[in-house]
Amino acid sequence: MSKMVTSNAQQIVNEVSDNDSTLEKKQAFQLLQFTQSSEFYERLTQKIAGGLYNEILAVFPKHLQIIYSITDSKERKLWNAVIAKRSLDDGIESLEADSPDLMQTLLFRSSKELLKEEYDQADSLFTLLLYKTPESAMDADVYQKLYELSVSSESVRSQLKKVKSITANVIRWLYELPKELKYINIAKSVSQESQVNRLAELIKLVGDRSTDSDKQAALKTIGFKARFGPVKPSWIAEQILDVLSFDAPVIPDSEHVRYIRNKRELTKLSERYENCLAHHGGSAASGASQYYEWTLGQNVVVQIRSAMGNGALTK
16 A cells, blocks of 8 residues: 555544544544554554553554554543553453443543543643653553642642653652652652662651751752752762761760761861861761760860770760
């Protein structure tokens, strides 16, 4: 079949408006079906349906995949979100059972109205974000995560309004990051789930083992950098570890003795005295050593080490 005939059939399908009759639509799709191999559209559908392929196949089986494949990209992205929600709520078997009705609904009703019906609090931001997702459909759960992000805190919404495009991985990581670290530039820098888990652990630790002022200072530093560019998880971990309190001191503070409580204080002393104290953070964090600033006479830093080698210090 010539390329010109196929092109003409495609044009006819594209020109059929929502106001045209069902018969006209069917005739247009039939013409296209007869002018192009169904295998071509099956391959095309598999490519653009991506992680949602099984769900798409349930709604648009066999040769009906043509309908999905030739639909405008923006419209198809809204369809993806509707199909994903139906699949999460009712299962893929329900999609197959409801296929004829759901296909008709997608074809003849406003996709934006359908989104509002499926996602209770969906607003224009959710629709806008769907347009910015990849051409290839994402896994069903990612659409739910994107929706929840779109109706979450004003800080997250404000960031989402500025994105030019958004990938499935960025959506996943942004959703899973602890609320203190929900920045798109952090999510973009995450490459594996273990990094997100580690950051979540550190956020819990900083709440348990640092002063509120130290915690807020660290989060402010992280947030400021995250607003302007990518932020590596390893750098964030360093900022948090710097303010984690070491073990309780075995010698109480006094007029001339001050316990060095965290790595940040140790680093500041290292800079003041121009020595290698900053490299001893690991020993102090493990409890094997403690450091005190002595200010009677000549200022010095005193290290107290465990008599048990690597064991924690005890009174």
